Amino acid sequence: MFTINDLRIPLLAAPMAGGPSTAALVAAAAQAGGLGMLAAGYKTVTAMANEIEVARELSCNRLGVNLFVPAAMPGSAGSSPAGGADRAARVAEYGHVLEAEAQRYAVTLPTPDPADTDGYTEKIAYLLRYPVPLVSFTFGLPQPEIVERLHDVGTHLTLTVTDAAEARAAVARGADSLCVQGPDAGGHRGTHAADRSPGRQSLTALLTELAQLTVLPLIAAGGVGSGADVRKLVAAGASAVQLGTLLLRTPESGAQQTHKDALASGEYTGTSVTRAFSGRAARGLTNRFIREHDGQAPAAYPEVNQLTRPLRAAAARAGDPDGLALWAGTGFRHSRAEPAQRVITELWRDAYPQQPAT
Structure with missing residues (x-):
């Protein structure tokens, strides 16, 4: 079974759903001596499979895949789609608020489906057949039987946590390593409950706490931009940095x-954590949509x-x-x-100039 210690340099390219994570990015991370992650979220099982096969060839099978744990799956240690009529009413109310955005971008808003599992069962089946x-896993913990079956085919399981309570649950569930996400991370916070406000404990403080709780490898994620950041996280207990x-x-x-x-324009000077785009807490550049709908x-x-989704797609087509x-x-x-290979290699050299990057 793969372990984090197998990496020549302990740096991972994070799974970033919605397009950023590609087979080419996975290959670049592998060529640098690290590990690249594909994001299966929002993809069909066919699209995921095709991307895995390309990445497998480009990276000599040095890759990982990230899955979202659906709230609607029984037995998963994440949030449940509770709320019934009240939840549906709140969603409908937000839909009315977004009608002005729909008119702005000339699109029609869809009817939401709270039972959508993003093809989770089919994706698990593929990963069991083609490990x-x-x-x-993000947004919760996989069911115990999934943990057992993935272990049976030799897969290393990394479970995402954002605090000590989630870490304890992940260790008990059978994690091989923990992805420890701090408050500075971009994109979705990996909280196990969708309605929980994300914690503000610093990543270094959380790593220090978890290093006392478990001997599992800790993969630090969130706010990394320099070699000094890498050194600080490793000193706090991280085995790898994402x-x-x-x-x-x-x-x-x-x-x-x-x-x-x-990202480079200088027009956006800060980031915000918002539910405006997805209903889950996520960090992004503070733009008009966040200011108006947060x-x-x-x-x-x-x-x-x-x-x-159709609003974001229309904005993308318009370059807005x-x-x-x-x-x-x-x-x-x-x-x-x-x-990307240069960025990863130079980050490691900046962190540890006396150690070879390859």
């Missing part, structure tokens, strides 16, 4: 050009994400960054429009 070295926003502007990133340009969206994922989910961590100014 990859590592599978990570990079997301830092790689968004690389040519291998599949992020939309409008997103890449916004605080209005209910904690209802996937329904809110479904409502805003103020209607996009410009996911980014607090260290977004460190993102570089240079080849």
Whole structure:
């Protein structure tokens, strides 16, 4: 079974759903001596399978795949699609609020489906039939039988946690390593309950706490932009460090050009954690959509994400960054429009100049 210690350099390219994570980015991370993660979220099982096969060939099978744990799955240690009529009413109310956005972009809002599982069962079946070295889970914990079956085919399981309570649950569930996400991370916070407000404990403090709780490898994620950041996280107990926003502007990133340009434009000076785009707490560049709708969206994922999908797609077609989910961590100014292998290699050299990067 793959272990984090197998990496020549303990740096991972984060799974970034919605386009940024690509087979080329996975290959670049592998060529640098690290590990690249594919994001299966929002993809069909066929699209996921095709991307895995390309990445497998480009990276010599040095890759991982990330799955979202659906709230609607029984037995998963995540949030449940509770709320019934009240939840549906709050979603409908937000839909009415978004009608002005629908008119702005000339689109029709869909009818949300709270039971959507993002093809989770089919994706698990594929990964059992065609195993990859590592599978990570976000938004909760996989059911015990899934943990057992993935272990049976030799897969290393990384479970995402954002606090000590989630870490204890992940260890008990059978994790092989923990992805420890701090408050500065871009994109969705990996809280196990969708309606929970994300914690503000610093990543270094959380790593220090978890290093006393478990001997499992800890993968630090969130706000990494320099070698000094890497050294600080390793000193706090991290066995590896995961990079997301830092790689968004690389040519291998599949992020939309409008997103890449916004990161470098200087027009956006800060980030915000919001539920406005998806119903789950997520950090992105503070744009018009967030300013106008933050605080209005209910904690209802996937329904809110479904409502805003055509709005985001239309904004992308129009090249309008103020209607996009410009996911980014607090260290977004460190993102570089240079080849990903170079970015990863130079980050490691900056952190540990006396150690070889390859």
